[in-house]
């Protein structure tokens with residue numbers, strides 16, 4: 001067992017979290033949340049999406065969110081940009097990092113972005129070309145890496161092949177999405193190993209939704225095998241509007257508590273994160289979905 005000394009957490013709550021909440025926060029409220037997360041020590045905070053506001057109204061006004069953020073040399077605020085139009089809008093708003101997204105399932109891609117896997121890659125090619133010229137970093141997401149809400153089981157070889165294509169196109173990092181929280185630890189480990197045979201492990205990130213309570217166990221299994229970049233969502237918010245019934249990502253507070261317990265560095269101040277989690281849930285009018293926000297930080301209570 002070779003656990004990493006440090007894990008880079010990509011906080012996706014302001015995007016993956018808020019995109020699937022019934023209550024819509026204003027760009028100002030979303031920017032405040034991101035500022036709080038930066039204050040809590042995160043260095044990568046997904047700030048929103050340049051997608052159709054008709055399809056994902058919660059992400060409308062992402063340009064206003066970006067414009068309100070304090071530039072910090074060590075903090076990156078990536079945004080989703082599924083096509084050249086989205087990329088250009090993101091750049092005009094000052095984005096310096098973007099993410100493209102596709103899926104290892106044809107049906108899910110049709111529901112999510114209205115095109116086939118092959119067409120999605122064609123759309124990404126000009127985005128990656130422009131990003132290279134602009135020195136903008138690009139992450140590539142693969143949804144349905146451990147199962148699809150429409151097609152069922154997904155062969156890890158399909159995920160690996162797609163990861164190889166995204167890597168060849170120029171994506172600096174590939175995030176492996178268990179969109180519907182279908183996977184379990186040994187399945188997650190098998191999928192990761194299959195992908196890592198095609199794309200170097202240090203280029204891979206874990207993006208596991210917690211629909212069935214498996215996300216932390218899946219993350220832990222993959223950390224033991226060399227993964228060191230993990231996506232998570234403050235207060236366990238969100239899900240994907242095009243994956244029926246899918247819950248939010250692994251809750252960041254729970255992830256940080258688990259990593260701290262293993263002596264793994266994250267750079268995150270758990271108390272500040274918990275305060276931000278409680279505040280955003282109040283704004284959304286929901287109960288926090290993380291266990292930490294409900295139970296409190298046992299360690300800070302002097303134990």
Ligand code: HMG
Pocket residue numbers: 016019049050051052053054055056080082083085086087101112113114141142143144177178179207209239240241242
């Ligand atoms: P399209 O190819 O134009 O096709 O858009 P469409 O028919 O779906 O387009 C719908 C509308 O979007 C049209 O406008 C376009 O003009 C417009 P309308 O005629 O309805 O007024 N449009 C745009 N608007 C703003 N920005 C753009 C843009 N491009 C076209 N860049 C598109 C394709 C992907 C934009 C569209 O299908 C869409 O917005 N889909 C929503 C995708 C989305 O945000 N999904 C959730 C995020 S992905 C996710 O959660 C998974 C992830 O977390 C990983 C995991 O968990 O697995 C990343």
Ligand code: MG
Pocket residue numbers: 016177179207209239240
């Ligand atoms: Mg997601």
